[in-house]
Amino acid sequence: MSYNNNHNNDDKKKSKRSLYQFLDKEGFYIILFLCVCIVAVTAIWVSNQDSIIGEKPSDQVEDNSTDVTLVDKPSSEEEETSETIVIPQKDKTETTKESEPTKETPKKEENDDIKQEKETVSETKSFHAMIMPVVGQYGLTYADDKLVYHKTLEQWSTHRGIDIHADEGAPVRAALDGEVVEVTNDTVMGITITIEHEDELLTRYSNLSTDAMVKIGNQVKKGQIISGVGKTASIKADEGTLLHFQVIRDGKIVDPMAYLPKNN
Numbered sequence: 532m533s534y535n536n537n538h539n540n541d542d543k544k545k546s547k548r549s550l551y552q553f554l555d556k557e558g559f560y561i562i563l564f565l566c567v568c569i570v571a572v573t574a575i576w577v578s579n580q581d582s583i584i585g586e587k588p589s590d591q592v593e594d595n596s597t598d599v600t601l602v603d604k605p606s607s608e609e610e611e612t613s614e615t616i617v618i619p620q621k622d623k624t625e626t627t628k629e630s631e632p633t634k635e636t637p638k639k640e641e642n643d644d645i646k647q648e649k650e651t652v653s654e655t656k657s658f659h660a661m662i663m664p665v666v667g668q669y670g671l672t673y674a675d676d677k678l679v680y681h682k683t684l685e686q687w688s689t690h691r692g693i694d695i696h697a698d699e700g701a702p703v704r705a706a707l708d709g710e711v712v713e714v715t716n717d718t719v720m721g722i723t724i725t726i727e728h729e730d731e732l733l734t735r736y737s738n739l740s741t742d743a744m745v746k747i748g749n750q751v752k753k754g755q756i757i758s759g760v761g762k763t764a765s766i767k768a769d770e771g772t773l774l775h776f777q778v779i780r781d782g783k784i785v786d787p788m789a790y791l792p793k794n795n
Contacts (some may be wrong), residue, residue, distance in 0.1 A: 622764060661706045661790045662754060664736060665774045667697030673786040683769040692737075692777040699740065699772040701760040705751045706734050706791075710714045714742050720775065721763025733779035738772075757795035 620705030671679055671694045672751040678687040705726055712733075715727035722739040751757060760772050769775060 532667075550647055573642070603640040612688055660753070661792070662704065663695075663701050663791060664706050664776055665695050665697050665701055665760060667695045667701065667774070670694030670696050670770065670773055673788060675784070675786075681766075683766055683768075692735075692766070692768070692775050693787050694773045694775055696771060696773045697760045699760055699762065701772075702756045703736055703739060703760060703774055704759045705755045705757055707732070708753050709734070709751060711745045711747055711749045711751060711757075714745065714747055716763070718765050721761060721768065722758065724757055726757075731781050735777040735779065737777070738762065738767050739774075 577709055611752075671690045673693055674690040677689070679690045680687050681690070707726070707728045709726040709728040712721070712723060712727045713735075716722045720737040722742045723735060723737040723743065724739060724745060725733055726733045727733055736758065739758035740763070741758050745751060745757045759776050762768065762772055764775065767775060774788055778785050778790055
């Protein structure tokens, strides 16, 4: 029994020695193999992790694509802003519309010119149509901006009319067609007859011999005898028999010579 026990112990010792010897000889290679296996497993694990992590950038790329679509919206807004540029064009049309009244300004000026031409024509018609109210010679002329000598008054003053010297009782005629609007008799200008014509034109005849030939409201014709030359105006007493003739245009006394024939 003891032999067997010893023999078993020896076998165990031998097996341990052989194991140690194997580990001494082959242990380096085993460790190297294990290290290689660990490195390989680590590499496989890392590659798997990279493949897993690599899915996220792909997702991010997709997110970037969505970001690109978001960038497209501002581009559409830019297009909308480019469309809003049309608004200044409307403003231009409005400015052209506002400029239209300036086109009407020459028309107004033309209308003013036409009006002035009409007034000139009417004055010209009156000038050519008017006849001498009495046949005679000119005395004192129209003097609104200067002084002339008045023999009766023995002084210098203005003279708002013309004097036509003629024989006493010489016929005084209406210079134009019109209506008698005033017949007066005062000591200063004597018997006076006023006739209204077209275009706010009046003619006034003073120092007449009679007021019995026409009455207020009578229509008279050009050349019709309305009175005669007299000596009824005290202001003309020392100047002889004459007709004091006036022309009133638009309420203002003007020079009669601008309306009477030049050759008479």
